[in-house]
Amino acid sequence: MRYRRYGGWDYFPRFPKSRPRAAKGGIKAQSKRGGFGQSWWAKRWISVLESFDIGARLGRGRSYARNGQVLAIDVQKGKVTAKVQGSRPQPYAVTIEVKVLSPGEWEQVIQALSAQALFVAKLLAGEMPQDVEQVFEKAKVSLFPQKKADLKTDCSCPDWSNPCKHVAAVYYLLGEEFDRDPFLLFRLRGLGRDELLQRLGRLTPAAVTAAATAEAPAEASGEPAAPLPADPSAFWTGGSLPDDVFGEVQAPPVSAAWLQRLGNFPFWRGESHLRDVLEPIYEEASQRGVNTFLGGKTDPQPRE
Numbered sequence: 230m231r232y233r234r235y236g237g238w239d240y241f242p243r244f245p246k247s248r249p250r251a252a253k254g255g256i257k258a259q260s261k262r263g264g265f266g267q268s269w270w271a272k273r274w275i276s277v278l279e280s281f282d283i284g285a286r287l288g289r290g291r292s293y294a295r296n297g298q299v300l301a302i303d304v305q306k307g308k309v310t311a312k313v314q315g316s317r318p319q320p321y322a323v324t325i326e327v328k329v330l331s332p333g334e335w336e337q338v339i340q341a342l343s344a345q346a347l348f349v350a351k352l353l354a355g356e357m358p359q360d361v362e363q364v365f366e367k368a369k370v371s372l373f374p375q376k377k378a379d380l381k382t383d384c385s386c387p388d389w390s391n392p393c394k395h396v397a398a399v400y401y402l403l404g405e406e407f408d409r410d411p412f413l414l415f416r417l418r419g420l421g422r423d424e425l426l427q428r429l430g431r432l433t434p435a436a437v438t439a440a441a442t443a444e445a446p447a448e449a450s451g452e453p454a455a456p457l458p459a460d461p462s463a464f465w466t467g468g469s470l471p472d473d474v475f476g477e478v479q480a481p482p483v484s485a486a487w488l489q490r491l492g493n494f495p496f497w498r499g500e501s502h503l504r505d506v507l508e509p510i511y512e513e514a515s516q517r518g519v520n521t522f523l524g525g526k527t528d529p530q531p532r533e
Contacts, residue, residue, distance in 0.1 A: 290397025
């Protein structure tokens with residue numbers, strides 16, 4: 230991104246190809262081969278990057294993302310900053326700026342979203358509605374960048390091209406993170422998750438209530454619980470418990486349910502998915518708990 234001027238001519242120096250220095254503790258992409266991103270919104274973000282037609286730098290950016298050359302990423306309203314380890318000792322500073330929507334534009338978007346109860350329910354469940362882009366279009370704005378000029382990028386590396394491979398690596402990792410947290414897209418456009426849901430909740434309390442009811446345990450829809458005893462002695466003494474008070478004790482039918490709902494850890498630095506690492510531990514702990522409760526063998530079969 231640097232050039233020199235000689236005799237009135239712009240001269241872009243050629244830099245010899247160099248290998249990046251090995252980075253310790255970098256953020257490695259979970260995608261080992263093929264495309265990046267699983268959800269439609271993550272793939273949509275990647276398609277924006279690939280529409281820039283930046284040639285071989287895309288391939289090198291993918292390699293940087295998969296090899297852990299990106300050391301840190303911070304996502305704020307309208308701006309992403311990152312550190313990428315290149316061939317020089319000092320990591321390069323990458324900045325990606327996205328135009329934020331004005332308060333008036335966000336108001337139009339929220340009004341349109343609040344009219345769609347299904348949209349609100351899906352957003353509350355952490356899922357991006359398939360037709361959400363149409364809502365932004367009605368407000369005459371866009372959720373995703375539509376052209377290269379919608380993104381302002383910079384890197385402290387000596388490469389004159391923009392975006393360079395370091396910027397491309399950050400793009401790819403952002404796409405994977407959008408899989409985990411689609412609300413990062415809204416934050417980039419200027420509105421954080423909590424503020425967005427609060428404003429939607431004020432406008433559509435019925436939709437929020439319906440979504441919360443859908444997430445409630447099945448027991449909540451049964452008979453109301455018996456009132457507590459008014460007599461203090463009866464309260465503290467309690468009554469006799471039936472023999473089947475615990476029902477059938479068994480391991481949960483869905484392993485690591487809460488872990489699966491949380492998704493991957495933000496910008497996970499491990500070689501494997503966090504869920505893949507922890508899920509076998511959850512399964513073993515569940516079996517140990519059942520065995521301990523039933524008074525049987527407490528050591529399950531060791532994992533292979």
